[in-house]
Amino acid sequence: MLLASLNASNELFSHLWATVLPEYITNTLLLALLVALLTLCFGVPAAALVSQTNLVMAKQLRWLLMLPLAMPAYLVAYLYTDLFDYAGPVQRSLRAWFGWQSPDDYYFFDIRTIGGAAIVIALVLFPYVYMLTRTAFEQQDRNLLRASRLLGCDQRQSFYQIALPLARPAIAVSLTLVVMETLADFATVQYFAVNTLTTAVYDTWLGYSDLAAANALASVLLLFILFVVVAEQRARAGQRHQSSRPNNQQQRKQLSIMQQLTASLFCWFLVLAGFLLPLVLLLIMVVDYxxxxxxxxxxxxxxxxxxxxxxxxxxxxxxxxxxxxxxxxxxxxxxxxxxxxxxxxxxxxxxxxxxxxxxxxxxxxxxxxxxxxxxxxxxxxxxxxxxxxxxxxxxxxxxxxxxxxxxxxxxxxxxxxxxxxxxxxxxxxxxxxxxxxxxxxxxxxxxxxxxxxxxxxxxxxxxxxxxxxxxxxxxxxxxxxxxxxxxxxxxxxxxxxxxxxxxxxxxxxxxxxxx
Missing domain, CATH: 1.10.3720.10 (MetI-like)
Incomplete structure (x- = not known):
């Protein structure tokens, strides 16, 4: 592929660079960054709540939070677009309830944007972060947390100063997987009309019929992947693992009623938005059509x-x-x-x-x-x-x-x-x-x-x-x-x-x- 890219037409590549290629690269980097941040915000708290607290129905949520992995991102993209678009049932209902006549009468977010694509992709990829981080939390040496308590740390301080830093290698590995899957995504960004390097490779080959230029763009995308892998490995270089025989006896944080409600709503929202709602919408389509x-x-x-x-x-x-x-x-x-x-x-x-x-x-x-x-x-x-x-x-x-x-x-x-x-x-x-x-x-x-x-x-x-x-x-x-x-x-x-x-x-x- 690298050798084939050397035969790329300088004229076409120069034209792409002068017109759309900078935008493609910017969109690719921005999408990867947004998805990484969102999956971090979704996966790490969910892993901490399931493994570290007395969350209600934690045993059920433990495996329910993995289900979004079974849902392809492009399916979720279509279903949510159909649900939240101007002609979709949500906006139709709002216009009927409040008497709005046109889009100028109210504001509603546009899901077909780079932000919407990042949210959709994050909803199906956060289980990578959740699973690896939860496993890291569960395998940590509890004696270290007890030692921090003896030194005057409360449960919150012990989590942020001991448990979370020990889970950093697992978080780094999971974020690397998420970024690689995001850079590899084609169908979601294509449907949302978000131009990235992945869509550029596809369009250059089939649209311009230039296989050499498509190989050149693919080589650029491969360099991005190489950078992510090397950065992840360097970030974990020199980090030492904890005891190989950890004391796994759990001492879970006791949540108040308000904390239980907030934590449960957060976890169930991830399950609902990432899997249950798209599946229900699909099943309704199957029954109707x-x-x-x-x-x-x-x-x-x-x-x-x-x-x-x-x-x-x-x-x-x-x-x-x-x-x-x-x-x-x-x-x-x-x-x-x-x-x-x-x-x-x-x-x-x-x-x-x-x-x-x-x-x-x-x-x-x-x-x-x-x-x-x-x-x-x-x-x-x-x-x-x-x-x-x-x-x-x-x-x-x-x-x-x-x-x-x-x-x-x-x-x-x-x-x-x-x-x-x-x-x-x-x-x-x-x-x-x-x-x-x-x-x-x-x-x-x-x-x-x-x-x-x-x-x-x-x-x-x-x-x-x-x-x-x-x-x-x-x-x-x-x-x-x-x-x-x-x-x-x-x-x-x-x-x-x-x-x-x-x-x-x-x-x-x-x-x-x-x-």
Whole structure:
């Protein structure tokens, strides 16, 4: 992709730089900053309330606050636009109640702005901050908090001076994930007409038909991602972890009645705005508009989505399992490098990854066809860049980090002694892996496969750029209908995407409760 960008037309790139590119860069940075601040304001207080206080229904809110992750941001964007737009039910009701006749008679916020996009994206991404921060709070050494109390700190001071600084690494990691997902977002900003680098890549290629210039813009976006990753790592450099054997006995802060009411309203607002209200609106559309023709159309696109997600999840899980076992059982000093390299892909936005796939597979396809012609054989066409191979390849690259992390964490829980016990009984390494390690990793393998499967079902930008002609998935079909203001006809497919997104959340919550 970087090499292809060197062939970009200086005239077109200069024109973009003189006209719209500065605005695209400014919007990209501003959107990432706003989303990071909002997710911080949403996720950290929610994590503190659930883990540190006697919040009413804390056990239920513990997993309910994770549900917005199952809701694609572009669905929430459409549903809230339909709800709060001038022709939507909220403003219609206000005009009917107060007798207003035109927009000049009252003020109502415009959701189709960069601020509206930031709020929508933050509502579905704050669970990243919430989950990692909550886990950090729950695993902290309570003896440190008790020591601060003995030194004269009250509960509020202990939280701000001890608990919150100890959670900084988890907050930094979660904010990095949020910023990367924001920079990778395409559908939400496209629907809200907020021009960012992601939309610029898409428009430059399809609008100007200039693949080289699109590669150049994708390279700029990739530099932004690299800056975020490096900044996060430098921010955590030198920080030491606390005791590896923390005292987790909880001493929760007792909230007053007014504090309970405020905290409950805050947490339930996040659940309602990020998941429950959009889901209810989707279900209403399904009841009002779903018919047999929609169901038939859903079978074809659903089959395509499941097929691609199945291949991607299976390949990514097998690779992650092989590399994790290699890192665990091999004695080479460089045994960690393959697993680390395959984890880089998650930082690359789907749009940039698609451009990289096209820049790589396109020339290879042309080389294969030229070679076939030279040998008087039938040209095979676009074997790599024009088939689902490119989509599956991109998904495996992008989501391998998820499978790597899950399986590596599972292997870390297997005692080292089990690596040597089979050898002492005369069992070779490969049979030992099948008899010992794989049975113990069944749960981790299932979670890894399911997480990649769901992410592949939801992925949109890479599929939009890499799909073959007349090939639709659930995500592309729903997005196309949203772009045409016809989500009602795709509401059934949208509900299916959300239901698939709930599967790993339910599974992870059950695993947590069983521990």
């Amino acid at each position: 779903a018919d047999y023709s929609q169901f038939i159309a859903l079978l074809s696109t659903g089959k395509n989505s499941i097929e691609i997600a199945f291949y991607s999840a299976t390949i990514a899980t097998i690779i992650a399992l092989f590399l994790a076992l290699f890192q665990r059982l091999h004695q080479s000093r460089s045994r960690k490098i393959p697993l680390q390299i395959t984890s880089f892909g998650y930082a690359v936005p789907g749009t940039v990854l698609a451009m990289a796939m096209l820049a790589t597979f396109g020339p290879i396809d042309h080389l294969i066809n030229d070679l076939a012609k030279a040998l008087d054989l039938k040209a095979p066409g676009l074997l790599l860049s024009g088939t689902v191979f490119a989509i599956v390849f991109a998904f495996v690259v992008r989501f391998s980090a998820i499978a790597n992390g899950t399986i590596n964490a599972g292997i870390g829980q297997i005692p080292k002694s089990l690596d040597f016990a089979p050898a002492s009984l005369g069992v070779a390494m490969v049979p030992a892996i099948f008899r010992v390690h794989l049975p113990l990793l069944k749960s981790s393998i299932l979670v890894a496969w399911l997480l990649v499967f769901v992410e592949a079902m939801k992925e949109l930008p890479a599929v939009l750029l890499l799909r073959p002609f007349n090939f639709e998935t659930l995500s592309t079909q729903v997005f196309q209908l949203i772009s045409d203001e016809r989500l009602e006809q795709g509401a059934l497919g949208a509900v299916l995407i959300v239901l698939f997104g709930l599967l790993p959340i339910i599974l992870l919550n059950r695993q947590k409760d069983s521990q």
